[in-house]
Amino acid sequence: MVKLGPVFSLxxxxxxxxDGETTDNGEAIINLDHGDPTMYEKYWQRMGDKTTxxxxxxxFTSYFSDxxxxxxxxxxxxxxxxxxxxRVVGNAITKDYHIVVGTGSSQLFQAALYALSxxxxxxxxxxxxxxxxxxxxxxxxxxxxxxxxxxxDAQAFDKSGPYIELVTSPNNPDGxxxxxxxxxxxxxxxxxxxxxxxxxxxxxxxADHDLMLFTVSKTTGHAGMRIGWALVKDEIIARKIVKYIExxxxxxxxxxxxxxxxxxxxxxDSCGVAHPFKxxxxxxxxxxxxxxxxxxxxxxxxxxxxxxxxEFTPGFCNFWNRVFEPLPAFAWLKCGDGIEDCESxxxxxxxxxRSGRYFGxxxxxxxxxxxxxxxxxxxxxxxxxxxxxxxxxRLEHVD
Amino acid sequence: MVKLGPVFSLxxxxxxxxDGETTDNGEAIINLDHGDPTMYEKYWQRMGDKTTxxxxxxxFTSYFSDxxxxxxxxxxxxxxxxxxxxRVVGNAITKDYHIVVGTGSSQLFQAALYALSxxxxxxxxxxxxxxxxxxxxxxxxxxxxxxxxxxxDAQAFDKSGPYIELVTSPNNPDGxxxxxxxxxxxxxxxxxxxxxxxxxxxxxxxADHDLMLFTVSKTTGHAGMRIGWALVKDEIIARKIVKYIExxxxxxxxxxxxxxxxxxxxxxDSCGVAHPFKxxxxxxxxxxxxxxxxxxxxxxxxxxxxxxxxEFTPGFCNFWNRVFEPLPAFAWLKCGDGIEDCESxxxxxxxxxRSGRYFGxxxxxxxxxxxxxxxxxxxxxxxxxxxxxxxxxRLEHVD
Numbered sequence: 001m002v003k004l005g006p007v008f009s010l011x012x013x014x015x016x017x018x019d020g021e022t023t024d025n026g027e028a029i030i031n032l033d034h035g036d037p038t039m040y041e042k043y044w045q046r047m048g049d050k051t052t053x054x055x056x057x058x059x060f061t062s063y064f065s066d067x068x069x070x071x072x073x074x075x076x077x078x079x080x081x082x083x084x085x086x087r088v089v090g091n092a093i094t095k096d097y098h099i100v101v102g103t104g105s106s107q108l109f110q111a112a113l114y115a116l117s118x119x120x121x122x123x124x125x126x127x128x129x130x131x132x133x134x135x136x137x138x139x140x141x142x143x144x145x146x147x148x149x150x151x152x153d154a155q156a157f158d159k160s161g162p163y164i165e166l167v168t169s170p171n172n173p174d175g176x177x178x179x180x181x182x183x184x185x186x187x188x189x190x191x192x193x194x195x196x197x198x199x200x201x202x203x204x205x206x207a208d209h210d211l212m213l214f215t216v217s218k219t220t221g222h223a224g225m226r227i228g229w230a231l232v233k234d235e236i237i238a239r240k241i242v243k244y245i246e247x248x249x250x251x252x253x254x255x256x257x258x259x260x261x262x263x264x265x266x267x268x269d270s271c272g273v274a275h276p277f278k279x280x281x282x283x284x285x286x287x288x289x290x291x292x293x294x295x296x297x298x299x300x301x302x303x304x305x306x307x308x309x310x311e312f313t314p315g316f317c318n319f320w321n322r323v324f325e326p327l328p329a330f331a332w333l334k335c336g337d338g339i340e341d342c343e344s345x346x347x348x349x350x351x352x353x354r355s356g357r358y359f360g361x362x363x364x365x366x367x368x369x370x371x372x373x374x375x376x377x378x379x380x381x382x383x384x385x386x387x388x389x390x391x392x393x394r395l396e397h398v399d
Numbered sequence: 400m401v402k403l404g405p406v407f408s409l410x411x412x413x414x415x416x417x418d419g420e421t422t423d424n425g426e427a428i429i430n431l432d433h434g435d436p437t438m439y440e441k442y443w444q445r446m447g448d449k450t451t452x453x454x455x456x457x458x459f460t461s462y463f464s465d466x467x468x469x470x471x472x473x474x475x476x477x478x479x480x481x482x483x484x485x486r487v488v489g490n491a492i493t494k495d496y497h498i499v500v501g502t503g504s505s506q507l508f509q510a511a512l513y514a515l516s517x518x519x520x521x522x523x524x525x526x527x528x529x530x531x532x533x534x535x536x537x538x539x540x541x542x543x544x545x546x547x548x549x550x551x552d553a554q555a556f557d558k559s560g561p562y563i564e565l566v567t568s569p570n571n572p573d574g575x576x577x578x579x580x581x582x583x584x585x586x587x588x589x590x591x592x593x594x595x596x597x598x599x600x601x602x603x604x605x606a607d608h609d610l611m612l613f614t615v616s617k618t619t620g621h622a623g624m625r626i627g628w629a630l631v632k633d634e635i636i637a638r639k640i641v642k643y644i645e646x647x648x649x650x651x652x653x654x655x656x657x658x659x660x661x662x663x664x665x666x667x668d669s670c671g672v673a674h675p676f677k678x679x680x681x682x683x684x685x686x687x688x689x690x691x692x693x694x695x696x697x698x699x700x701x702x703x704x705x706x707x708x709x710e711f712t713p714g715f716c717n718f719w720n721r722v723f724e725p726l727p728a729f730a731w732l733k734c735g736d737g738i739e740d741c742e743s744x745x746x747x748x749x750x751x752x753r754s755g756r757y758f759g760x761x762x763x764x765x766x767x768x769x770x771x772x773x774x775x776x777x778x779x780x781x782x783x784x785x786x787x788x789x790x791x792x793r794l795e796h797v798d
Contacts (some may be wrong), residue, residue: 036461045456047456052454052455055454055658056448057444063435145545180782223651225652247541255624255652255658262456385730
């Protein structure tokens with residue numbers, strides 16, 4: 001049987017609300033295992049009715065959105081707003097690309113595997129450089145497909161024959177900007193650009209890869225909509241991606257597509273009416289939030305003496321028109337001081353994170369979501385600081 | 400490579416709007432290939448604002464709906480309305496069942512295959528009595544899974560070992576009430592009850608099978624929502640179905656779940672406030688529409704001398720408290736008169752249908768949607784009548 005790592009493992013794990021869960025000793029569990037983007041709720045609350053949608057009972061009795069479009073289940077409004085937002089932000093080329101909507105980018109990732117491997121005579125190898133997104137191996141192998149097969153770390157990949165390399169940039173879990181590493185003939189690249197937005201990383205160039213994946217969840221924070229999109233250069237591949245989504249779910253919720261269109265429009269609009277760096281713009285709010293969170297986290301980590309975080313090279317961002325240091329959606333924390341299993345160590349302190357072993361590397365690492373609500377994040381930083389203090393106190397006591 | 404039959408084949412095929420598509424000679428193409436349930440639009444338009452939903456911009460930034468529920472992505476409101484509607488209609492037991500929401504019932508079908516086969520040592524056989532739903536073989540085999548494998552017509556199934564039998568009742572395409580046919584040890588049944596609603600068929604008993612699938616698309620006509628649900632007796636199976644939907648799409652659109660809840664509530668409410676047989680109730684409207692459509696179609700077919708339709712035994716319906724004859728969502732039309740390929744024959748008359756060969760039987764059959772808008776349906780019946788007239792005229796001319 002296929003080993004299912006904790007993609008979500010939600011049957012037994014509750015997300016942190018920051019005010020609900022408590023353990024035996026009355027200390028709240030801080031669950032930062034998932035990348036639940038509830039940080040964004042506050043911004044949308046401030047926007048009031050601007051992005052409220054009203055859907056009448058008679059709407060959407062058809063499977064079809066735009067029968068003449070290659071992607072017949074794509075709402076034209078959403079397609080327009082995707083194109084506009086990429087133009088406003090400058091993070092991807094859309095001209096001469098086919099847009100395919102998916103039920104989140106997870107579904108589009110599976111659709112891409114299908115599209116790229118359906119003509120292969122034997123299972124295509126699927127690889128990604130470690131640390132790679134923990135869902136990739138699980139999703140790739142869960143049905144034991146004869147079309148494709150997870151082959152692990154791209155850096156160690158030495159099989160011949162065609163392969164699919166997944167390039168997540170900025171990378172989940174560690175936040176680094178990435179390029180393909182195998183670079184052999186017969187390789188096909190899928191670029192997961194879920195985090196290539198100006199709240200997280202400098203926008204250096206409009207991406208123009210053959211197959212690029214994006215998701216509303218990480219762009220605007222609306223994970224509950226389950227809306228992602230692919231930008232696809234080749235028409236035949238685009239048609240196969242569409243076919244997979246037809247087979248898998250006969251299209252994508254039109255209600256959510258309508259809402260996603262409205263939310264993306266508000267993001268583009270907000271960039272137009274105010275200086276983008278102001279808090280009333282979506283990216284202004286998000287970028288400020290990420291800067292302040294990373295500052296707080298780095299302070300706590302620097303004081304700790306136990307933990308360390310990746311160090312990023314600052315880059316010039318065409319969107320902000322200034323240099324800044326990446327502010328990833330996840331913190332990739334390393335435990336030192338001889339602690340081998342960082343996940344268990346933090347769990348002892350009621351902080352739930354995801355172990356490095358699910359990302360193909362050492363369990364001395366954990367991935368921590370940076371996108372939870374303020375209250376949860378502040379509780380987390382405070383608790384992390386306390387861990388250090390307790391150690392220091394113990395050491396002082398021994399002295 | 401897996402042969403992909405026309406599940407939708409939408410890249411090249413446009414749905415009929417009844418007022419758009421025309422062919423070279425100015426005659427409209429009538430596309431009844433898909434089961435697009437646009438017939439229901441009229442009812443929901445009449446209901447005005449009753450089922451309008453308003454969703455604020457800040458809603459649904461989380462992946463989670465109900466973290467403590469086995470199905471953590473199920474909106475509690477939808478769960479309540481599913482239970483209530485089954486109680487009002489009397490078509491399924493929900494007590495002691497787990498409810499799992501899916502992106503349409505197609506996704507739940509795939510989730511069921513995964514859940515039932517993930518522990519098997521070799522690929523499980525998947526069978527269904529012909530004529531079976533045309534998507535079953537395509538979906539089952541599209542990824543060449545090592546967990547399960549399409550083995551075709553259940554009536555011809557003679558392999559040993561565990562198997563999954565799909566029982567669609569009433570059946571798509573032919574509308575007959577069905578039971579399992581293999582009945583061997585090691586068999587697991589999946590009941591697709593998408594059409595077990597009182598507009599289509601007598602409700603004779605509350606169904607209580609181990610695993611039952613339903614979909615909003617065929618219940619209320621909201622295909623664009625992509626919402627289905629499974630009622631699952633066994634907790635371990637339910638957890639695996641949830642796991643698959645987590646892997647496949649990390650849950651299901653919350654916007655559509657909210658809308659589905661509102662629409663199901665309106666259906667239940669309408670049954671409470673008026674005599675159910677009145678047109679202002681949802682099932683009253685739908686049942687009347689189906690009766691009138693089937694009467695018109697049978698008239699046209701009886702006059703034709705070319706075509707025939709299934710004959711159904713009337714049954715007592717506990718919901719309507721009267722006897723009636725099934726009124727399926729699809730017409731399963733047979734061409735006589737030596738016409739071997741009914742799909743091609745009708746295509747010559749600009750009527751697009753789906754050939755029997757996709758359902759595992761002879762191409763002398765076609766499946767025709769009965770759920771399109773009035774205008775399209777009326778055009779179809781008129782055109783079908785004209786085919787007869789032309790033949791008669793030719794015969795008379797020869798005489």
